[in-house]
Amino acid sequence: MKANFEHLQSAHCENGVTTNLLRNVGVSKITEPLAFGIGSGLFFIYIPFLKVNNGPAIAFRTQPGLIFKRTCKALGIPVVRRKFSSKEEAQRVLDECLQSGRPVGCQVGVYYLTYFPKEYRFHFNAHNLIIYGKEDDNYLISDPVMETATTLSSYELERVRFAKGVLAPKGQLYYPKENHPVTDDQIKHAIKNGIKRNIRDMLHIPGPIAGVSGIRFTGKRIKNWRNKLGLHEAGLYLAQLVRMQEEIGTGGGGFRYIYGAFLQEAYAYHKDEKLLEIAQSFTKSGDMWRNAAVQSAGIYKGRLSTQEDFNLLGDTLIEIAEVEKQAFQALSKIKWHN
Incomplete structure:
Protein backbone atom coordinates (compact mmCIF):
# COMPACT_ATOMS: atom_id res chain seq x y z
CA MET A 1 0.00 0.00 0.00
CA LYS A 2 1.39 3.33 -1.09
CA ALA A 3 -0.09 6.82 -1.33
CA ASN A 4 0.40 8.98 -4.40
CA PHE A 5 3.02 11.12 -2.71
CA GLU A 6 6.04 13.15 -3.87
CA HIS A 7 9.00 13.54 -1.50
CA LEU A 8 10.32 17.11 -1.34
CA GLN A 9 13.37 18.08 0.70
CA SER A 10 13.16 21.10 3.00
CA ALA A 11 15.39 22.93 5.46
CA HIS A 12 13.37 22.06 8.57
CA CYS A 13 11.32 19.00 9.43
CA GLU A 14 7.99 20.44 10.57
CA ASN A 15 7.96 23.08 7.83
CA GLY A 16 8.58 20.33 5.30
CA VAL A 17 5.94 18.00 6.72
CA THR A 18 3.41 20.84 6.77
CA THR A 19 4.18 21.89 3.20
CA ASN A 20 4.24 18.35 1.80
CA LEU A 21 1.04 17.25 3.52
CA LEU A 22 -0.76 20.39 2.33
CA ARG A 23 0.47 19.85 -1.22
CA ASN A 24 -0.92 16.35 -1.02
CA VAL A 25 -4.42 17.78 -0.41
CA GLY A 26 -4.13 20.32 -3.20
CA VAL A 27 -2.72 23.38 -1.41
CA SER A 28 0.14 24.04 -3.80
CA LYS A 29 0.82 27.73 -3.03
CA ILE A 30 2.14 27.13 0.51
CA THR A 31 5.93 27.06 0.49
CA GLU A 32 8.23 26.22 3.38
CA PRO A 33 8.83 29.91 4.27
CA LEU A 34 5.08 30.64 4.13
CA ALA A 35 4.29 27.69 6.40
CA PHE A 36 6.96 28.81 8.86
CA GLY A 37 5.75 32.42 8.91
CA ILE A 38 2.03 31.71 8.95
CA GLY A 39 2.69 29.25 11.76
CA SER A 40 4.72 31.90 13.65
CA GLY A 41 7.60 29.47 13.92
CA LEU A 42 10.34 31.91 14.91
CA PHE A 43 11.00 31.96 18.64
CA PHE A 44 13.61 31.78 21.38
CA ILE A 45 13.43 30.48 24.93
CA TYR A 46 16.09 29.63 27.51
CA ILE A 47 14.97 27.56 30.51
CA PRO A 48 17.93 27.30 32.91
CA PHE A 49 16.15 25.02 35.41
CA LEU A 50 15.22 22.38 32.77
CA LYS A 51 18.16 20.22 31.67
CA VAL A 52 18.32 18.36 28.36
CA ASN A 53 21.42 16.40 27.24
CA ASN A 54 23.62 17.85 30.02
CA GLY A 55 22.67 21.43 29.29
CA PRO A 56 19.86 23.94 29.81
CA ALA A 57 16.77 23.71 27.63
CA ILE A 58 17.09 26.12 24.70
CA ALA A 59 14.75 26.44 21.73
CA PHE A 60 14.96 28.61 18.63
CA ARG A 61 11.48 27.80 17.32
CA THR A 62 7.96 27.53 18.63
CA GLN A 63 6.59 24.44 20.37
CA PRO A 64 6.62 21.31 18.17
CA GLY A 65 3.34 20.77 16.35
CA LEU A 66 2.24 24.40 16.38
CA ILE A 67 3.50 25.27 12.89
CA PHE A 68 1.32 22.56 11.34
CA LYS A 69 -1.64 23.33 13.61
CA ARG A 70 -1.53 27.11 13.15
CA THR A 71 -0.97 26.98 9.39
CA CYS A 72 -3.86 24.62 8.79
CA LYS A 73 -6.17 26.57 11.10
CA ALA A 74 -5.28 29.86 9.41
CA LEU A 75 -6.19 28.36 6.04
CA GLY A 76 -9.42 26.78 7.27
CA ILE A 77 -8.16 23.22 6.87
CA PRO A 78 -9.42 20.73 9.48
CA VAL A 79 -6.80 18.39 10.91
CA VAL A 80 -6.72 15.07 12.73
CA ARG A 81 -4.12 14.52 15.46
CA ARG A 82 -3.93 11.43 17.67
CA LYS A 83 -1.68 10.07 20.42
CA PHE A 84 -1.71 6.51 21.71
CA SER A 85 -1.00 4.57 24.87
CA SER A 86 -1.06 1.29 22.95
CA LYS A 87 1.64 0.51 20.37
CA GLU A 88 -0.69 -1.98 18.68
CA GLU A 89 -3.44 0.62 18.34
CA ALA A 90 -0.95 3.16 16.99
CA GLN A 91 0.17 0.76 14.27
CA ARG A 92 -3.41 -0.25 13.43
CA VAL A 93 -4.53 3.35 12.93
CA LEU A 94 -1.40 4.12 10.89
CA ASP A 95 -1.98 1.10 8.65
CA GLU A 96 -5.62 2.09 8.14
CA CYS A 97 -4.55 5.56 7.01
CA LEU A 98 -2.02 4.10 4.59
CA GLN A 99 -4.53 1.52 3.33
CA SER A 100 -6.87 4.38 2.42
CA GLY A 101 -4.07 6.18 0.55
CA ARG A 102 -3.53 8.88 3.17
CA PRO A 103 0.04 9.92 4.09
CA VAL A 104 0.43 11.02 7.69
CA GLY A 105 2.83 13.15 9.68
CA CYS A 106 4.48 11.64 12.75
CA GLN A 107 6.46 13.06 15.65
CA VAL A 108 9.42 10.82 16.50
CA GLY A 109 12.64 10.60 18.50
CA VAL A 110 15.85 10.87 16.49
CA TYR A 111 18.09 8.67 18.67
CA TYR A 112 17.06 5.44 16.95
CA LEU A 113 16.53 6.78 13.42
CA THR A 114 18.71 4.30 11.56
CA TYR A 115 19.06 6.43 8.42
CA PHE A 116 20.47 9.39 10.39
CA PRO A 117 24.27 9.66 10.62
CA LYS A 118 25.40 8.52 14.08
CA GLU A 119 26.68 11.97 15.02
CA TYR A 120 23.16 13.36 14.61
CA ARG A 121 21.47 10.76 16.80
CA PHE A 122 20.78 11.96 20.31
CA HIS A 123 17.78 12.10 22.62
CA PHE A 124 15.49 14.62 20.94
CA ASN A 125 11.84 13.70 20.55
CA ALA A 126 10.41 16.50 18.41
CA HIS A 127 11.48 15.45 14.94
CA ASN A 128 8.76 15.19 12.27
CA LEU A 129 8.48 12.99 9.21
CA ILE A 130 5.83 11.64 6.84
CA ILE A 131 4.84 7.99 6.39
CA TYR A 132 3.26 7.44 3.00
CA GLY A 133 3.22 3.69 2.42
CA LYS A 134 4.16 0.19 3.50
CA GLU A 135 5.85 -2.63 1.59
CA ASP A 136 6.05 -5.96 3.42
CA ASP A 137 7.43 -5.05 6.86
CA ASN A 138 8.95 -1.72 5.79
CA TYR A 139 7.27 1.66 6.07
CA LEU A 140 7.99 4.24 3.37
CA ILE A 141 9.35 7.40 4.98
CA SER A 142 9.54 10.93 3.61
CA ASP A 143 11.82 12.76 6.04
CA PRO A 144 11.92 16.34 4.73
CA VAL A 145 15.50 16.95 5.87
CA MET A 146 16.77 13.98 3.80
CA GLU A 147 17.55 14.23 0.11
CA THR A 148 15.56 11.13 -0.83
CA ALA A 149 12.77 9.03 0.63
CA THR A 150 13.79 6.11 2.84
CA THR A 151 12.32 3.24 4.88
CA LEU A 152 12.02 1.99 8.46
CA SER A 153 11.04 -1.50 9.55
CA SER A 154 7.93 -1.81 11.69
CA TYR A 155 10.15 -2.35 14.76
CA GLU A 156 12.34 0.65 13.96
CA LEU A 157 9.29 2.86 13.41
CA GLU A 158 7.63 1.72 16.63
CA ARG A 159 10.85 2.46 18.51
CA VAL A 160 11.02 6.09 17.34
CA ARG A 161 7.26 6.69 17.61
CA PHE A 162 7.35 5.63 21.26
CA ALA A 163 10.67 7.14 22.30
CA LYS A 164 10.88 7.99 25.99
CA GLY A 165 11.86 11.24 27.70
CA VAL A 166 11.09 14.94 27.27
CA LEU A 167 8.45 15.58 24.57
CA ALA A 168 7.76 11.84 24.28
CA PRO A 169 5.78 11.49 21.01
CA LYS A 170 3.41 8.73 22.26
CA GLY A 171 2.88 7.40 18.76
CA GLN A 172 1.54 10.75 17.62
CA LEU A 173 0.28 11.06 14.04
CA TYR A 174 -1.51 13.89 12.27
CA TYR A 175 -2.82 14.88 8.85
CA PRO A 176 -5.12 17.33 7.02
CA LYS A 177 -8.59 15.86 7.20
CA GLU A 178 -9.68 16.58 3.63
CA ASN A 179 -8.87 18.36 0.39
CA HIS A 180 -9.65 22.01 0.82
CA PRO A 181 -9.46 24.96 -1.61
CA VAL A 182 -7.36 27.87 -0.34
CA THR A 183 -7.66 31.36 -1.81
Whole structure:
Protein backbone atom coordinates (compact mmCIF):
# COMPACT_ATOMS: atom_id res chain seq x y z
CA MET A 1 0.00 0.00 0.00
CA LYS A 2 1.39 3.33 -1.09
CA ALA A 3 -0.09 6.82 -1.33
CA ASN A 4 0.40 8.98 -4.40
CA PHE A 5 3.02 11.12 -2.71
CA GLU A 6 6.04 13.15 -3.87
CA HIS A 7 9.00 13.54 -1.50
CA LEU A 8 10.32 17.11 -1.34
CA GLN A 9 13.37 18.08 0.70
CA SER A 10 13.16 21.10 3.00
CA ALA A 11 15.39 22.93 5.46
CA HIS A 12 13.37 22.06 8.57
CA CYS A 13 11.32 19.00 9.43
CA GLU A 14 7.99 20.44 10.57
CA ASN A 15 7.96 23.08 7.83
CA GLY A 16 8.58 20.33 5.30
CA VAL A 17 5.94 18.00 6.72
CA THR A 18 3.41 20.84 6.77
CA THR A 19 4.18 21.89 3.20
CA ASN A 20 4.24 18.35 1.80
CA LEU A 21 1.04 17.25 3.52
CA LEU A 22 -0.76 20.39 2.33
CA ARG A 23 0.47 19.85 -1.22
CA ASN A 24 -0.92 16.35 -1.02
CA VAL A 25 -4.42 17.78 -0.41
CA GLY A 26 -4.13 20.32 -3.20
CA VAL A 27 -2.72 23.38 -1.41
CA SER A 28 0.14 24.04 -3.80
CA LYS A 29 0.82 27.73 -3.03
CA ILE A 30 2.14 27.13 0.51
CA THR A 31 5.93 27.06 0.49
CA GLU A 32 8.23 26.22 3.38
CA PRO A 33 8.83 29.91 4.27
CA LEU A 34 5.08 30.64 4.13
CA ALA A 35 4.29 27.69 6.40
CA PHE A 36 6.96 28.81 8.86
CA GLY A 37 5.75 32.42 8.91
CA ILE A 38 2.03 31.71 8.95
CA GLY A 39 2.69 29.25 11.76
CA SER A 40 4.72 31.90 13.65
CA GLY A 41 7.60 29.47 13.92
CA LEU A 42 10.34 31.91 14.91
CA PHE A 43 11.00 31.96 18.64
CA PHE A 44 13.61 31.78 21.38
CA ILE A 45 13.43 30.48 24.93
CA TYR A 46 16.09 29.63 27.51
CA ILE A 47 14.97 27.56 30.51
CA PRO A 48 17.93 27.30 32.91
CA PHE A 49 16.15 25.02 35.41
CA LEU A 50 15.22 22.38 32.77
CA LYS A 51 18.16 20.22 31.67
CA VAL A 52 18.32 18.36 28.36
CA ASN A 53 21.42 16.40 27.24
CA ASN A 54 23.62 17.85 30.02
CA GLY A 55 22.67 21.43 29.29
CA PRO A 56 19.86 23.94 29.81
CA ALA A 57 16.77 23.71 27.63
CA ILE A 58 17.09 26.12 24.70
CA ALA A 59 14.75 26.44 21.73
CA PHE A 60 14.96 28.61 18.63
CA ARG A 61 11.48 27.80 17.32
CA THR A 62 7.96 27.53 18.63
CA GLN A 63 6.59 24.44 20.37
CA PRO A 64 6.62 21.31 18.17
CA GLY A 65 3.34 20.77 16.35
CA LEU A 66 2.24 24.40 16.38
CA ILE A 67 3.50 25.27 12.89
CA PHE A 68 1.32 22.56 11.34
CA LYS A 69 -1.64 23.33 13.61
CA ARG A 70 -1.53 27.11 13.15
CA THR A 71 -0.97 26.98 9.39
CA CYS A 72 -3.86 24.62 8.79
CA LYS A 73 -6.17 26.57 11.10
CA ALA A 74 -5.28 29.86 9.41
CA LEU A 75 -6.19 28.36 6.04
CA GLY A 76 -9.42 26.78 7.27
CA ILE A 77 -8.16 23.22 6.87
CA PRO A 78 -9.42 20.73 9.48
CA VAL A 79 -6.80 18.39 10.91
CA VAL A 80 -6.72 15.07 12.73
CA ARG A 81 -4.12 14.52 15.46
CA ARG A 82 -3.93 11.43 17.67
CA LYS A 83 -1.68 10.07 20.42
CA PHE A 84 -1.71 6.51 21.71
CA SER A 85 -1.00 4.57 24.87
CA SER A 86 -1.06 1.29 22.95
CA LYS A 87 1.64 0.51 20.37
CA GLU A 88 -0.69 -1.98 18.68
CA GLU A 89 -3.44 0.62 18.34
CA ALA A 90 -0.95 3.16 16.99
CA GLN A 91 0.17 0.76 14.27
CA ARG A 92 -3.41 -0.25 13.43
CA VAL A 93 -4.53 3.35 12.93
CA LEU A 94 -1.40 4.12 10.89
CA ASP A 95 -1.98 1.10 8.65
CA GLU A 96 -5.62 2.09 8.14
CA CYS A 97 -4.55 5.56 7.01
CA LEU A 98 -2.02 4.10 4.59
CA GLN A 99 -4.53 1.52 3.33
CA SER A 100 -6.87 4.38 2.42
CA GLY A 101 -4.07 6.18 0.55
CA ARG A 102 -3.53 8.88 3.17
CA PRO A 103 0.04 9.92 4.09
CA VAL A 104 0.43 11.02 7.69
CA GLY A 105 2.83 13.15 9.68
CA CYS A 106 4.48 11.64 12.75
CA GLN A 107 6.46 13.06 15.65
CA VAL A 108 9.42 10.82 16.50
CA GLY A 109 12.64 10.60 18.50
CA VAL A 110 15.85 10.87 16.49
CA TYR A 111 18.09 8.67 18.67
CA TYR A 112 17.06 5.44 16.95
CA LEU A 113 16.53 6.78 13.42
CA THR A 114 18.71 4.30 11.56
CA TYR A 115 19.06 6.43 8.42
CA PHE A 116 20.47 9.39 10.39
CA PRO A 117 24.27 9.66 10.62
CA LYS A 118 25.40 8.52 14.08
CA GLU A 119 26.68 11.97 15.02
CA TYR A 120 23.16 13.36 14.61
CA ARG A 121 21.47 10.76 16.80
CA PHE A 122 20.78 11.96 20.31
CA HIS A 123 17.78 12.10 22.62
CA PHE A 124 15.49 14.62 20.94
CA ASN A 125 11.84 13.70 20.55
CA ALA A 126 10.41 16.50 18.41
CA HIS A 127 11.48 15.45 14.94
CA ASN A 128 8.76 15.19 12.27
CA LEU A 129 8.48 12.99 9.21
CA ILE A 130 5.83 11.64 6.84
CA ILE A 131 4.84 7.99 6.39
CA TYR A 132 3.26 7.44 3.00
CA GLY A 133 3.22 3.69 2.42
CA LYS A 134 4.16 0.19 3.50
CA GLU A 135 5.85 -2.63 1.59
CA ASP A 136 6.05 -5.96 3.42
CA ASP A 137 7.43 -5.05 6.86
CA ASN A 138 8.95 -1.72 5.79
CA TYR A 139 7.27 1.66 6.07
CA LEU A 140 7.99 4.24 3.37
CA ILE A 141 9.35 7.40 4.98
CA SER A 142 9.54 10.93 3.61
CA ASP A 143 11.82 12.76 6.04
CA PRO A 144 11.92 16.34 4.73
CA VAL A 145 15.50 16.95 5.87
CA MET A 146 16.77 13.98 3.80
CA GLU A 147 17.55 14.23 0.11
CA THR A 148 15.56 11.13 -0.83
CA ALA A 149 12.77 9.03 0.63
CA THR A 150 13.79 6.11 2.84
CA THR A 151 12.32 3.24 4.88
CA LEU A 152 12.02 1.99 8.46
CA SER A 153 11.04 -1.50 9.55
CA SER A 154 7.93 -1.81 11.69
CA TYR A 155 10.15 -2.35 14.76
CA GLU A 156 12.34 0.65 13.96
CA LEU A 157 9.29 2.86 13.41
CA GLU A 158 7.63 1.72 16.63
CA ARG A 159 10.85 2.46 18.51
CA VAL A 160 11.02 6.09 17.34
CA ARG A 161 7.26 6.69 17.61
CA PHE A 162 7.35 5.63 21.26
CA ALA A 163 10.67 7.14 22.30
CA LYS A 164 10.88 7.99 25.99
CA GLY A 165 11.86 11.24 27.70
CA VAL A 166 11.09 14.94 27.27
CA LEU A 167 8.45 15.58 24.57
CA ALA A 168 7.76 11.84 24.28
CA PRO A 169 5.78 11.49 21.01
CA LYS A 170 3.41 8.73 22.26
CA GLY A 171 2.88 7.40 18.76
CA GLN A 172 1.54 10.75 17.62
CA LEU A 173 0.28 11.06 14.04
CA TYR A 174 -1.51 13.89 12.27
CA TYR A 175 -2.82 14.88 8.85
CA PRO A 176 -5.12 17.33 7.02
CA LYS A 177 -8.59 15.86 7.20
CA GLU A 178 -9.68 16.58 3.63
CA ASN A 179 -8.87 18.36 0.39
CA HIS A 180 -9.65 22.01 0.82
CA PRO A 181 -9.46 24.96 -1.61
CA VAL A 182 -7.36 27.87 -0.34
CA THR A 183 -7.66 31.36 -1.81
CA ASP A 184 -5.05 34.10 -2.11
CA ASP A 185 -7.13 36.21 0.29
CA GLN A 186 -6.92 33.44 2.90
CA ILE A 187 -3.14 33.30 2.50
CA LYS A 188 -2.92 37.10 2.69
CA HIS A 189 -4.93 37.15 5.93
CA ALA A 190 -2.95 34.23 7.37
CA ILE A 191 0.35 36.02 6.69
CA LYS A 192 -0.82 39.14 8.54
CA ASN A 193 -2.01 37.15 11.56
CA GLY A 194 1.11 34.99 11.62
CA ILE A 195 3.33 38.08 11.75
CA LYS A 196 1.24 39.70 14.48
CA ARG A 197 1.46 36.55 16.62
CA ASN A 198 5.23 36.37 16.11
CA ILE A 199 5.57 40.02 17.19
CA ARG A 200 3.69 39.13 20.37
CA ASP A 201 5.83 36.05 21.05
CA MET A 202 9.16 37.80 20.50
CA LEU A 203 8.42 41.18 22.11
CA HIS A 204 5.65 40.87 24.66
CA ILE A 205 5.89 37.63 26.66
CA PRO A 206 6.42 38.62 30.31
CA GLY A 207 9.61 37.60 32.08
CA PRO A 208 13.26 37.39 31.01
CA ILE A 209 13.56 33.96 29.34
CA ALA A 210 11.50 34.19 26.13
CA GLY A 211 11.69 36.16 22.89
CA VAL A 212 14.30 38.87 22.42
CA SER A 213 14.46 39.25 26.22
CA GLY A 214 15.47 35.60 26.42
CA ILE A 215 18.27 36.09 23.90
CA ARG A 216 19.60 39.04 25.88
CA PHE A 217 19.22 37.12 29.16
CA THR A 218 21.17 34.16 27.72
CA GLY A 219 23.95 36.47 26.53
CA LYS A 220 24.32 37.89 30.04
CA ARG A 221 24.31 34.40 31.57
CA ILE A 222 27.03 33.17 29.18
CA LYS A 223 29.41 35.81 30.51
CA ASN A 224 29.13 34.17 33.96
CA TRP A 225 29.32 30.52 32.90
CA ARG A 226 33.13 30.22 32.95
CA ASN A 227 33.51 31.35 36.57
CA LYS A 228 30.27 29.85 37.85
CA LEU A 229 30.42 26.43 36.16
CA GLY A 230 34.06 25.89 35.28
CA LEU A 231 35.38 25.38 31.76
CA HIS A 232 34.19 21.77 31.39
CA GLU A 233 30.55 22.30 32.35
CA ALA A 234 30.43 25.67 30.60
CA GLY A 235 31.62 23.85 27.49
CA LEU A 236 28.77 21.36 27.82
CA TYR A 237 26.30 24.22 28.09
CA LEU A 238 27.70 25.80 24.93
CA ALA A 239 27.62 22.44 23.16
CA GLN A 240 23.91 22.35 23.98
CA LEU A 241 23.49 25.85 22.55
CA VAL A 242 25.17 24.82 19.29
CA ARG A 243 23.29 21.52 19.11
CA MET A 244 19.92 23.23 19.45
CA GLN A 245 21.01 26.02 17.14
CA GLU A 246 22.60 24.13 14.27
CA GLU A 247 21.70 20.43 14.50
CA ILE A 248 17.98 20.43 15.30
CA GLY A 249 16.44 21.09 11.91
CA THR A 250 17.84 24.39 10.70
CA GLY A 251 18.50 25.79 14.15
CA GLY A 252 18.84 29.40 15.20
CA GLY A 253 20.59 30.81 12.17
CA GLY A 254 18.61 28.85 9.61
CA PHE A 255 15.27 29.77 11.13
CA ARG A 256 16.18 33.46 10.76
CA TYR A 257 17.02 32.94 7.08
CA ILE A 258 13.68 31.19 6.55
CA TYR A 259 11.83 34.02 8.27
CA GLY A 260 13.57 36.52 6.03
CA ALA A 261 12.46 34.46 3.01
CA PHE A 262 8.93 34.42 4.44
CA LEU A 263 8.82 38.23 4.57
CA GLN A 264 10.05 38.37 0.97
CA GLU A 265 7.29 36.00 -0.11
CA ALA A 266 4.78 37.92 2.01
CA TYR A 267 5.51 40.95 -0.19
CA ALA A 268 3.67 39.20 -3.05
CA TYR A 269 0.49 39.42 -0.96
CA HIS A 270 1.14 42.68 0.92
CA LYS A 271 2.88 45.23 -1.30
CA ASP A 272 4.82 47.06 1.39
CA GLU A 273 8.51 47.70 0.69
CA LYS A 274 9.21 47.61 4.43
CA LEU A 275 8.74 43.83 4.37
CA LEU A 276 11.72 43.51 2.04
CA GLU A 277 13.83 45.84 4.19
CA ILE A 278 12.99 43.98 7.40
CA ALA A 279 13.76 40.66 5.71
CA GLN A 280 17.38 41.83 5.43
CA SER A 281 17.51 42.29 9.20
CA PHE A 282 16.65 38.64 9.72
CA THR A 283 19.34 37.61 7.24
CA LYS A 284 21.76 39.68 9.30
CA SER A 285 20.52 37.99 12.47
CA GLY A 286 20.99 34.57 10.87
CA ASP A 287 24.60 35.43 10.01
CA MET A 288 25.20 36.56 13.59
CA TRP A 289 23.73 33.35 15.02
CA ARG A 290 26.03 31.32 12.77
CA ASN A 291 29.03 33.34 13.99
CA ALA A 292 27.91 32.70 17.57
CA ALA A 293 27.86 28.96 16.85
CA VAL A 294 31.45 29.12 15.60
CA GLN A 295 32.49 31.03 18.74
CA SER A 296 30.68 28.52 20.97
CA ALA A 297 32.29 25.55 19.20
CA GLY A 298 35.71 27.12 19.67
CA ILE A 299 35.14 27.26 23.42
CA TYR A 300 33.73 23.79 24.01
CA LYS A 301 36.40 22.22 21.78
CA GLY A 302 39.10 23.97 23.80
CA ARG A 303 40.44 26.33 21.15
CA LEU A 304 39.08 29.32 23.10
CA SER A 305 39.03 29.43 26.88
CA THR A 306 39.52 32.92 28.32
CA GLN A 307 36.91 35.05 30.06
CA GLU A 308 37.18 37.46 27.16
CA ASP A 309 35.99 34.68 24.82
CA PHE A 310 32.88 34.20 26.96
CA ASN A 311 32.35 37.97 27.10
CA LEU A 312 32.58 38.22 23.32
CA LEU A 313 30.05 35.43 22.85
CA GLY A 314 27.67 36.96 25.40
CA ASP A 315 27.93 40.36 23.69
CA THR A 316 27.15 38.71 20.33
CA LEU A 317 23.85 37.36 21.69
CA ILE A 318 23.00 40.72 23.24
CA GLU A 319 23.61 42.34 19.85
CA ILE A 320 21.43 39.70 18.15
CA ALA A 321 18.64 40.48 20.62
CA GLU A 322 18.78 44.15 19.62
CA VAL A 323 18.73 43.37 15.89
CA GLU A 324 15.69 41.10 16.26
CA LYS A 325 13.95 43.55 18.60
CA GLN A 326 14.27 46.35 16.07
CA ALA A 327 13.09 44.07 13.26
CA PHE A 328 9.94 43.02 15.11
CA GLN A 329 9.27 46.57 16.23
CA ALA A 330 9.46 47.62 12.58
CA LEU A 331 7.01 44.84 11.67
CA SER A 332 4.63 46.07 14.38
CA LYS A 333 4.45 49.47 12.67
CA ILE A 334 3.32 48.16 9.29
CA LYS A 335 -0.17 49.25 8.30
CA TRP A 336 -1.99 46.14 7.10
CA HIS A 337 -4.70 46.37 4.45
CA ASN A 338 -7.30 43.64 4.07
